[in-house]
Amino acid sequence: MRFKTLLMALAGALLLPGSAPLMATAQAAELNVYSHRQPFLIKPFLKAFEKETGTRVNVVFASKGLVQRLLSEGRRSPADVVLTVDIGRLYAYADKNLFARVSSPKLLENIPAHLRDADNRWFGLSKRARVVAISRERVKPAEIQRIEDLAAPKWKGRICSRPGSHVYNRALLASIIAAHGEEKAEKWARGLVANLARRPQGNDRAQVKAIFEGVCDVAIINSYYYGKLKTSKVPVQREWADAIRIVFTNQQDRGNHVNISGGGVAVHSKNRADAVRLLEFLTEPTAQKLYGEINFEFPVNSSVEASKEVKSWGAFKEDRVSIGRIATLIPVAQRVIDRVGW
Incomplete structure (x- = not known):
């Protein structure tokens, strides 16, 4: 009772x-x-x-x-x-x-x-697409074409990210495991962590704010946050959005996650x-x-x-790997995240 x-x-x-x-x-x-x-x-x-x-x-x-x-x-x-x-x-x-x-x-x-x-x-x-946000002033769009590019040494101290254990980053890493296997995905994750401008923190909005403030030049965000910031009733958030472009990655191979x-x-x-x-x-x-x-x-x-707003970002090719397969790889992704300290 x-x-x-x-x-x-x-x-x-x-x-x-x-x-x-x-x-x-x-x-x-x-x-x-x-x-x-x-x-x-x-x-x-x-x-x-x-x-x-x-x-x-x-x-x-x-x-x-x-x-x-x-x-x-x-x-x-x-x-x-x-x-x-x-x-x-x-x-x-x-x-x-x-x-x-x-x-x-x-x-x-x-x-x-x-x-x-x-x-x-x-x-x-x-x-929702997991995209790369880049500074309009400090990064040229052609500099990042694949999600794998974020592990390159040229980005050392220039990337911001929320914690890797967040569900959106876990799924992203699981998609990389699906494409390349666990060993190569871990190498990528280590390279990403080595390139971080600060310890992983905040939500996706906070990463865009960090680009606006000059803390970093590149971040990983969900695409809809760009739309939310662009149309925000808070003027400063619209300024954050104006400071970035979004890049749909891997358009010449498997597509954006x-x-x-x-x-x-x-x-x-x-x-x-x-x-x-x-x-x-x-x-x-x-x-x-x-x-x-x-x-x-x-x-x-x-x-x-x-x-109309979403279409203004441009058409993109999406990764058509089974989202169910991504789900089965999430525990593997979490183990990689733990090992590399993302």
Whole structure:
């Protein structure tokens, strides 16, 4: 009885403002979503889904701990859909059997094979490129064409990075392992660390700020941060963006590494049909356009154009290695990161 009371209190504490308490009983026109994605990012999508389908959506937001929560809730979990970012996180849900296998021709049609699970448990819903940011004043675009170039001695003391153990850098390194093997990837990582202007710190915004301030000339960031800074309501952040260019790397070989945001149907969902419908909706034009307009991400659905701002960065070739393979290499990447001190 005490556990039930605690569970209800926790659900209430995590609900988005204005949403109804989650109920573990099935309701024909109601969905419960667990989300790592911030409320301001996902509410427009879910409101659009509600308007189109009449299905009410309740949301629990948590920056971490949702895997453990689903495990502890077990069959009593009210969750129907899980939304998150990073392939490593999606893979963790599937690996712990927290996602159901889904049969949906629409998802298979809208999402390229390399951006979804081979067993149809998780699905990429948007893409973000891990790009190189360079100083407009101090670096020529032609100087960096491949991510491998960042290990060259000429960049010693000129690169900034957030910690290597962050999920975005782990996935990037996993993509390099997929391309070159662990030994060569470790050599690259050691070269990168040797070139750092300061110890790894901060988020991607902080790396752009460091270029603006002259702390470094080069950084690794997710592409959407460029869009956020360019359109920021904070004038100084727009100045940071004006100080850099972004470079899509490896355009003459495998392409620039991409990661995804994505989702899956909770294995104990009481409303699986509507849960699948929500995932399908998120791959359709209305939602795919919102990903670009709200968060400057790239659509996974090839029939949908990127937003005006995102298109202004130029077309690029993406690395089409299976994102699922990247996920399996993340533990290897973390061991490399630990060894080189990134």
